[in-house]
Amino acid sequence: AGIELLNLHHRALARLGWTPQHHDLRTPCPNPDCEMTLLRRWDGTAGLADHVECRACGTQYVGEQLLLIMKAEEELCARSAP
Numbered sequence: 582a583g584i585e586l587l588n589l590h591h592r593a594l595a596r597l598g599w600t601p602q603h604h605d606l607r608t609p610c611p612n613p614d615c616e617m618t619l620l621r622r623w624d625g626t627a628g629l630a631d632h633v634e635c636r637a638c639g640t641q642y643v644g645e646q647l648l649l650i651m652k653a654e655e656e657l658c659a660r661s662a663p
Contacts, residue, residue, distance in 0.1 A: 608654045610635040611646065620650065 594600050606620040617637040632643045633650050642650055 606633065606650070606654050607657055608650055610638060610640065611642070611650065612638055612640050614638065615640070 591600070601624040603624050604622040606622060607618060608620055609616050609618045610620055612635065615635060615638040617635065619636040620633050620642075621636055622633050631647065632641050633647055634641045
């Protein structure tokens with residue numbers, strides 16, 4: 582019964598939008614040693630974080646690198662849209 586209450590609580594928070602919604606990117610990691618497509622933009626308490634992290638190599642991208650990644654992601658999404 583306790584697990585059911587915790588599941589209900591989590592579903593209610595998700596329905597209200599109070600759980601983090603991380604964004605997995607389709608752009609490959611710019612690190613030449615990695616180049617995996619495991620970039621994630623974390624959703625914090627104040628909205629999307631100001632960094633992207635590769636879940637494969639652990640590299641964090643901020644500032645100018647973040648802008649380049651987000652621009653590449655936007656172009657990739659625009660090309661794949663009908």
